[in-house]
Amino acid sequence: MQVVDAKKIQKVVVLGTGGTIAGTAASAADHTSYSAGQLGVQQLMDAVPGLDAVLQGGLLVCEQVAQLDSKDMDHATWQALALRCVHWLEQADVGGIVIAHGTDTLEETAWLLQMLLHAHKPVVLTCAMRPATALAPDGPQNLLDAMAVVCDPMARGVLAVCAGRIHSARDVQKVHPYRLDAFSSGEAGPRGWVEQGHVRWSDPGAWPVAHAHAHLALQLPAAGWPWVEVLFSHAGADARQVRALVAAGVKGLVVAGTGNGTVHQSLMSALVEAQDQGVGVRLTSRCAEGQVVGQPDLQMSPRGLNAFKARVSLMLDLMGQG
Numbered sequence: 574m575q576v577v578d579a580k581k582i583q584k585v586v587v588l589g590t591g592g593t594i595a596g597t598a599a600s601a602a603d604h605t606s607y608s609a610g611q612l613g614v615q616q617l618m619d620a621v622p623g624l625d626a627v628l629q630g631g632l633l634v635c636e637q638v639a640q641l642d643s644k645d646m647d648h649a650t651w652q653a654l655a656l657r658c659v660h661w662l663e664q665a666d667v668g669g670i671v672i673a674h675g676t677d678t679l680e681e682t683a684w685l686l687q688m689l690l691h692a693h694k695p696v697v698l699t700c701a702m703r704p705a706t707a708l709a710p711d712g713p714q715n716l717l718d719a720m721a722v723v724c725d726p727m728a729r730g731v732l733a734v735c736a737g738r739i740h741s742a743r744d745v746q747k748v749h750p751y752r753l754d755a756f757s758s759g760e761a762g763p764r765g766w767v768e769q770g771h772v773r774w775s776d777p778g779a780w781p782v783a784h785a786h787a788h789l790a791l792q793l794p795a796a797g798w799p800w801v802e803v804l805f806s807h808a809g810a811d812a813r814q815v816r817a818l819v820a821a822g823v824k825g826l827v828v829a830g831t832g833n834g835t836v837h838q839s840l841m842s843a844l845v846e847a848q849d850q851g852v853g854v855r856l857t858s859r860c861a862e863g864q865v866v867g868q869p870d871l872q873m874s875p876r877g878l879n880a881f882k883a884r885v886s887l888m889l890d891l892m893g894q895g
């Protein structure tokens with residue numbers, strides 16, 4: 574068995590973006606009628622007990638990058654966040670980054686960062702399902718667990734930590750609207766667990782590879798990122814939505830097909846037309862697990878990504894195409 578020395582961390586950076594983890598409600602009993610993104614990231618970290626033991630003399634730096642409800646995440650905020658990650662990861666004394674994020678689009682941000690960062694150091698997104706004012710908030714424990722992962726010598730790349738489980742950016746998906754353990758890695762399973770401050774890996778994972786157009790996403794004004802939409806195939810699906818989007822100038826379409834990537838015939842003919850007109854079209858599946866198998870008529874999204882991560886990847890594929 575390989576024995577790994579504890580990593581001596583000089584500095585960990587915590588970036589705040591808002592979310593329920595920074596949310597407040599009028600009553601401690603209220604878990605749903607609260608305002609997300611109210612408390613600053615320094616305030617959040619001040620409420621986490623036991624940080625010194627995890628950091629072992631390392632320094633904590635807090636920076637507020639945004640303060641929003643992640644349902645409202647936009648490309649400009651994504652770019653600003655990615656640029657701050659690039660900045661901090663380049664500092665030799667920074668061991669890794671924790672990002673406090675809302676749960677609603679966490680999986681999309683995780684995938685974008687995985688595609689943009691040459692992150693040989695860990696970048697760990699964490700979150701909460703209850704606001705900071707709840708009787709028993711989950712944010713402080715998730716932040717402490719995220720910090721334990723960043724400080725672990727085997728941690729690298731973009732990860733998500735919630736309710737004691739470590740997920741890869743590739744597989745993490747929000748699967749529950751309310752319970753504390755709201756994330757799953759589907760049939761891939763979690764990458765590991767945090768138990769009483771100790772990290773146990775099921776698989777520490779390979780070195781992450783950034784997208785070939787990562788530099789464009791960091792340089793181009795976010796308003797100029799290609800317009801890519803997500804569509805679903807379903808009973809009664811109507812081709813007019815595709816034609817309306819193409820007429821309005823959409824550059825890419827991700828379609829979540831039924832089952833093994835099958836698409837309603839009406840939608841399919843409009844998608845093939847769109848593809849022939851130069852619109853990038855990618856196919857994924859509405860199924861929560863597995864990936865499309867075989868040779869469908871439309872180009873498949875890479876590595877069986879869900880529709881929302883496939884949107885991020887297609888946007889990057891289309892960058893720099895004018």
Ligand code: SIN
Pocket residue numbers: 591592593594609641642643644674675676677678700701702
């Ligand atoms: C958000 O995504 O910002 C709000 C919901 C949450 O964090 O659980």
